[in-house]
Amino acid sequence: MNLLLQAVVVQELPADGHENRTRLGMLAGWASTVMSALMAAAKFFLGAASGSVSMIADATNNLTDMGSSLVIALGFQWSRKPRDEDHPFGHGRIEAVATLVLAIALILVGTEVARSGIMRLVRPQPIEAPVWLLVAVGVTVAVKAWMAVFARQLARLSKSQVLEADAWNHTFDIVSTFMVVVALVCSKFGWGAVDGWMAIGVAGFILYTGVAYAREAIDILLGQKPDPDEVRQIFKTVLAVEGVMSVHEIMVHHYGDVKMVSFHIEVDANMSLVDAHLVSERAEDEVEKHFNWRALAHLDPVDRSHPLFEELNDALHWFIRNDPCLVDVHDLRAEGEAPPYRISFDLVTDMETRRSDYDAIYQKCLSTMERVFGERINHVEIGIEAAVESAPMARRKYDLPQV
Template identity: 75%
Template structure:
């Protein structure tokens, strides 16, 4: 009950905006008892942004298209085409958020959240196509200049479209901030670029009145550059999400802090973050004392999962790695390997360290972690240097070493090899 009251008060504050129309729309859409970035409110805000932008973009495209035909301005027609593309991309956004509301099913156990990235990619492709067509029109106008009619009433009409676009940009950015949605943030930037493009059209119209007709063609090319840049940026971001980009370092640090706060955890590694729209899952390995009972170790893993879920609000899965620190060689080997890592530019950590045997020569095993810039072709040299360092530090005391090498974040299996350690 207290949580609902807190959410209701917070949403009421968020809905209070300088523009009455924005406040009215937010109050109509938001569920007052859940946070604005929760799944239900997030999809509602996305649909509101998409449908509002679709209607207004369609009206702007019609208005600018008519103004472009009346004036003969290719840059105005290019701007109208850009708004027409905005209408299509906004429709995709609205439908994408509506689709993302579908509950998980047998074929999609993690829901349909990644449809947002698909919507962003479709938006990006549309922008790239339109940008190319606008550039083609601008080049044609430079090659074959034509007079442009730019009466004062036309400039006033264009100014009105700028005011409408400014409202759309502010509204979209507000919804993006509330929902924490990347696709809405992209849509807000798209509206911002549209404002810049329309202002450039105003410059072209004013220049045409002064007899500088070539400015119209150059403005069309500049508008095309904005559109292409925006499309390529969105495409890269959407593809990164669909392919699975590496997690944010700050998120990884939060996970490590949450796990480290649990009593009984001796270390953590192999942190993997999986994102499905606004749904995130994390898996990680935790090191515990090998002498701990299975029941106690399982309790520690569950507590670590709960700590991460409480801190980040994600589903967490922990894997147990037992570590036996009682071996007389363990501390010395641990210190030697951490010193070796400090001297190696490509290495960042070591884990799963084990030493076996009651008398020399002992058997040891450990896993080295590389940074993301270290290529697999460099692993051979790392094996060689590490084996040499172990042989030098433990002359005659270590006979075999099983060494694994893995990247900090990687889906490929670990590269592991066993070596006979040289006695000198």
Template identity: 30%
Template structure:
């Protein structure tokens, strides 16, 4: 059914890499959420008022907030599809994350209000009226919410939308909360013990937990997160497939929303190659990335001396020395300025965040190790920190 609806209402639904198609998916998901949640709200609100059940009314208000969230999602996708302009040269795709953050705050506000009302219902309980129609409404609600969860998850994964995937998680929580209300209604009927207020508290706590989870999921991309290992490996593998690239390092990936990825990397080339030929090579790589992967890539070209035996030998000795300090350390931009009285050894080392050595302590270890290799070596070392999941130096 979900696939049929997508084919009917999302034009050109297969090309999810296109921003226009992605926007259509988002708008469609928003409209589905508005209609279905308003329907659930009306059903539960009427049932809750007839039975006098605070937990059913709480569940109805929860669905009303879901409908409001769908409106925000709809508006967010509309705004995020705006093209880049002078004020926002990286586009507006991150508005989607902001809309998700607004949704999460609404969820938290709702949870606090429902928790307060449910506690009041426990302190001053009111008799609820059991109605078979209420059971039917709650069962139907569970089925609709379960379908919503499946629908949102499918759409969210297809277009890689954290906002819609967060909505899928919210729908799953709604299924559990409605089941809790249904269970409380049945137990109250069988035992004459009024569980309505307690089930309202359970629903409110579940809503709060969902809100906190959604806050984290939608705020992380705004703060800036590391790219996935799959993305990093794909970039490494693709660049190293070009003849003439000896290695690469210092990869940085910045994501300004789905389809708005910017990256920079240092690529090592043979210093003996013609500089114009090497420049043409990196230009081709940059164009290919934009065309094939929709990644705006900027490459810094690092010439590497490959035919100087003393330099090559010292490079390998230092690499072994660094591995002895920690296998997590990698080295790049290595060069030596040979002299009669001393030789300057210049290179960068890259370490992960949370590395056991401070930068100054690591530099001391490297200086001591280099002194053991030769008393006339003067280290000129820069410590970098990796911005991708795997900081190992990549070589062809």
């Protein structure tokens, strides 16, 4: 096994890098395709020889394994295509599309296998289970165990969720084949109905795998929230850059195994435009160096030296602590050399808060600002957005009357 991996992996590159990840995925896919095809053929023969519907169901399960492995191999191969004008972010998501097609096929096959099992319960038939048949099935279990170990090793090296799922699929196959063995042994004692029940059990494994694959593929295609650990690491990496005062609105975009990250950084408003740009470039470089992702930073100038800033910061953080809908505040600005000042800021709500609830938040926040600052402010600009929202930020401006 190690010699095979050494022949495939480019030693000078990281094992979970794009090139080696693709090579490992294709190796796992094609190896599993060939082995599953041989296993399916053998089990169809054994099922026909014994008359066991659960054995034929297990052969059908291996046939779907061959299809899933073929999808994995082709998915990795297609995702290897370089980006082009029509697909500037590459072809990484084709793996998810292929997985969804496979999932639908698995669900259809599982339904048909369950129907066959039910029919066997309705019309039981005798099963031949000689010793040589049990030995042959035992050999297929050993082969499947090797395939599960091999797939899990490749998944660990490549850090591929698809290969990890494939390894679990092989593990489930061992359980389903064991169920066939139980049916064959029971048939020797005249318990033929067990064959139908075992076929239904195998169908359950197929259906479970199909639904799991479908959910995973749909999540990828719809867009998943970023891993909290990844967000924390990005936050720490960017905040450590000299000149960065704060970080917010971290977004991670997935395109197969290609990721892009965007984030907002707060910098000193008194910094020159050139210096601020250099800070943003350093932040992008640090993220790209640590994560090997494309990074894009947005600059938010903040003047923390303004005489009203600290009081505004304290008032707003008190406000969000006392409003269960709010989770954060950023882009605080106080403008003007003398009272009355102009203030602006952006509030972040939780995902459950609806935009129709924003009116109440605006009024509560405006009342709080008027109560705290009184005549020291004459203009308030409030932005509201939901956490990780793609819709434009809602924003309102208020001119306050001066006595």
